Amino acid sequence: PIIPDYLAEALGDVEPDTSGEPAAYIPELAAADPERLAAAFATVDGRVYGAGDVDVPFTIQSISKPFAYALALADRGFDPVLAKVGVEPSGEAFNEISLESGTGRPLNPMINAGAITVHSLVGAGNPGPAERVERVVHGLSAFADRRLAVDEEVCASEMEHAHRNLAIAHMLRSHDVLTEDARGVVDGYTRQCSVLVTTRDLAMMAATLANHGVNPLSGEQVVPKPVVRQVLSVMFSCGMYDAAGDWATQVGIPAKSGVAGGLIGALPGRIGIATFSPRLDRHGNSVRGVSLFERFSSDMGLHVMEVP
Ligand code: GLN
Numbered sequence: 001p002i003i004p005d006y007l008a009e010a011l012g013d014v015e016p017d018t019s020g021e022p023a024a025y026i027p028e029l030a031a032a033d034p035e036r037l038a039a040a041f042a043t044v045d046g047r048v049y050g051a052g053d054v055d056v057p058f059t060i061q062s063i064s065k066p067f068a069y070a071l072a073l074a075d076r077g078f079d080p081v082l083a084k085v086g087v088e089p090s091g092e093a094f095n096e097i098s099l100e101s102g103t104g105r106p107l108n109p110m111i112n113a114g115a116i117t118v119h120s121l122v123g124a125g126n127p128g129p130a131e132r133v134e135r136v137v138h139g140l141s142a143f144a145d146r147r148l149a150v151d152e153e154v155c156a157s158e159m160e161h162a163h164r165n166l167a168i169a170h171m172l173r174s175h176d177v178l179t180e181d182a183r184g185v186v187d188g189y190t191r192q193c194s195v196l197v198t199t200r201d202l203a204m205m206a207a208t209l210a211n212h213g214v215n216p217l218s219g220e221q222v223v224p225k226p227v228v229r230q231v232l233s234v235m236f237s238c239g240m241y242d243a244a245g246d247w248a249t250q251v252g253i254p255a256k257s258g259v260a261g262g263l264i265g266a267l268p269g270r271i272g273i274a275t276f277s278p279r280l281d282r283h284g285n286s287v288r289g290v291s292l293f294e295r296f297s298s299d300m301g302l303h304v305m306e307v308p
Pocket residue numbers: 060061062063094095112158165190193257258259260284
C-alpha cells in the first residue's frame with residue numbers, strides 16, 4: 001500500500017511537533033484531544049486513502065465557508081452574492097471586525113464577516129433560518145456523500161461566547177448588508193460551523209471541488225462548474241487568512257482551514273486532501289496540518305503554478 005504507507009510516514013514525521021494551541025475561545029474545542037492526527041487523499045475517480053485518526057469526527061468550523069459560498073452562488077446566482085461580499089484578500093485575521101471601505105461589503109467570504117453574510121444568502125427564494133440551516137447541512141452532505149449532523153454541544157458552547165461574531169453581524173446589519181435579525185444569522189452560521197465531519201469526509205468534499213463540482217462517489221453535480229472555479233479562486237487567495245500569501249507561495253494549493261484543526265486542499269482535476277490536528281498557529285491554522293501540506297506539495301509537485 002504505497003499511498004497509506006507514505007501518509008503514515010508523513011504523520012510520524014510531524015507527530016513530535018506539539019507547538020501551537022487548540023482554539024480556546026470556544027470552550028468545547030479547548031477540551032478536544034490535541035494529539036489527534038490524520039491525513040487523507042481522495043482522488044477524482046473516488047479512491048480514498050487515509051492514515052491516523054481519519055474516522056474521528058470534529059467540527060468543520062471555517063472549512064464550511066467555501067462550501068456555503070458555493071451553495072449561495074448556486075442558489076442565488078453570482079450577481080446578488082458579489083453585490084454583498086467581495087473577493088479581495090483581507091490580510092487580516094479571520095474574525096477581524098472590518099468592511100471594504102467605499103462599498104461597506106465584507107472583503108471576502110472566507111473571513112467571518114463575509115461568511116456570516118454568505119450564510120444569509122444560502123437557499124433559493126428567501127428561506128427561513130431553520131430551512132436555511134437545513135439547506136446548508138444537506139448541501140455539505142452532498143459534497144461529502146454522507147448525511148452529516150450538527151454537534152449541538154459545540155454549537156451551544158460557541159453561541160455562549162459569540163460576542164465578536166454578533167458584533168460583526170450587527171455591523172453588517174447597520175450597513176444593510178444583512179437585512180434580517182443579526183442574532184438569527186449568527187445562530188445559523190454557528191450551526192453551519194458545528195457540522196461534524198471526519199478527515200475522510202473532508203477529503204471527499206475537497207475532491208468534489210477538485211472534480212468540478214461532481215461528487216466522485218455519487219456522481220452528483222453538487223454545484224455548477226463556474227461556481228467551483230469561483231470558490232477555488234477565493235480559497236487560493238483568501239483561504240488561509242493573513243497567512244494566505246505564504247501558503248500560496250509555499251504550498252500553492254487552494255485551501256481552507258478551520259479552528260477545530262481541520263485543513264483541506266483541492267487540486268483541480270486531481271485530488272482532494274484533508275488533514276486534522278487541533279493545535280493552531282497564530283493565524284488559526286493547524287500547525288501540523290500546514291507542515292503536512294508543505295510536505296505533500298513538495299514531495300508530489302502539487303503547486304498549481306508548477307508545470308507537471
Ligand atoms: N465558528 C468559528 C468562528 O466563527 C470559525 C472560525 C474558524 O474556523 N476560523 O469563530
